[in-house]
Amino acid sequence: MKIAFVFDYVMHYHRPTLQAIEARIKALGGEFTLYTAKHELAAAGRTPLSQAVVRDQRYYRLFEKYVGGYALRNQQGLIEQLDKQRPDIIVTMCHSGTWSEWQIAMHKRKWGCKLVSWQCGYEYNPGLIKRTILGAFIPRFDLHLCYHSNAQRYSVAHGARPEQTIVMHNTIDEGAIVAGDKAQAREALVAQYPQLAGKRIVLYVGAVLEEKNLDRVFAALDQLNDPAAMFVLVGDGAYLEVLKQRYGARSDWLATGRVVEGVGRYFDAADVFVLPGTGGLAINEAMAHRLAVVSGYADGSADDLVQDGVTGFRLRSDEVGELAQRLGQLLGDPALARVFGEAGERRIRGDLSFQCFIDRVISGLLGQLAQARA
Incomplete structure (x- = not known):
């Protein structure tokens, strides 16, 4: 079982989540890899961590350009690394403006992997153009791990089937x-x-x-x-x-x-x-x-x-x-x-606790793995 996460920016609040997921996957005998951009982010207030947060952390160059309100990205070198590794499951941030995410979706059948979104469900640029783009992008994912109920509705509204969504209730380690x-x-x-x-x-x-x-x-x-x-x-x-x-x-x-x-x-x-x-x-x-x-x-x-x-x-x-x-x-x-x-x-500290959150994430990933092997 090889699971890869692709997070452009690894912030301090991501560390407990990624480390907990890594520990659970390793306990199940699997391999966990985190791909992220190795960069210095100049924007004050959102400074990513400069040190690795998991054992197998690999890097790519992030190209990012803003056109109007749209962020256009490409994770340079990522596709080549994934092609070599061939994970069973790839989890991405589900940014339709990232060309390399479209490439992953196009390669997933060749690689024999499942594609899962880490879906925040927040849209900065609503409108017909974005709805059209998302209508072609969202259905390419096999599963959406949704931050909250609104993210679940967002996924379904743009083409995901309800059974392809899990509300994970993204949280901190309380x-x-x-x-x-x-x-x-x-x-x-x-x-x-x-x-x-x-x-x-x-x-x-x-x-x-x-x-x-x-x-x-x-x-x-x-x-x-x-x-x-x-x-x-x-x-x-x-x-x-x-x-x-x-x-x-x-x-x-x-x-x-x-x-x-x-x-x-x-x-x-x-x-x-x-x-x-x-x-x-x-x-x-x-x-x-x-x-x-x-x-x-x-x-x-x-x-x-x-x-x-x-x-x-x-x-x-x-x-x-x-x-x-x-x-x-x-x-x-x-x-x-x-x-x-x-x-x-x-x-x-109850149903929305960190432990419940991690349980839902792992359950969703294992479900995709079972489908792939069926």
Whole structure:
């Protein structure tokens, strides 16, 4: 059993997932190979890992060019390596703008392999042209491992059969997170940032990019007009300088820069986590820290994670007024925020846990292997 994953960018949050999959495959007597681009990614806020995360990690050169809103890619040297290795299963990110993914689909019969997508199901360029392209691309996959229910619907809408999809509920390793004491975490942050003393913290953690819609948080704070509310932004990215230029004179927010080690204390100290734009896994982390969540569509995962009125509030519009109302409810009612946070933790450590996620992935891969050998 030889299984190959192709991930262009291996981020810090991919490491536990890839290592857990590698361990499970090796325990079953199989071989696991990760193909990835060996490159230096200049974009701040989304810096990939430079060191290998699995034992058999191989590299290709990534060609990437943006034409309008479309990302066109080619994984140079990948096809030659796969042709030599001949894996039983190849898992890719299912990017229709990547020419080498089309090549893999064209070669899979020759190689005698199954092609599986790691399907996020988020479409940056909806429209007739993209639907036509996806209608020709999606059906070439034998199985779609879908991030969430919306990704499953996305796959089926573009030609996959329902039985070719598995909702894996992509997540973080919540077992590695121990939710800390809020008072202690708050004390530690105040020691570093005295301006947080006596404040109620609205937290965002992630890449600071335009599509995160963080301007809405500032507009919501304006509507709230609560002198105790403080927006803490943890992360880096191209849009951070824009925010500093626009809101640099305000005293109701704090930008910490990128934090990986020690980020847990920010979640523990906060009163509510907010995600008004794209994203996903930060919601999982917030829930593991017992933090109530206010989220928009995110990458589609919010519909599975954020049970409206149970683990937080799922925003139904882009209106700033709705965001302000939901933030105001949670900031003004700490008991409600605590109930939501505890419910979120139970959910993320239950059926949506990391172990269940890995089980679903391995089950899907083994199912494809059984079909190939039938």
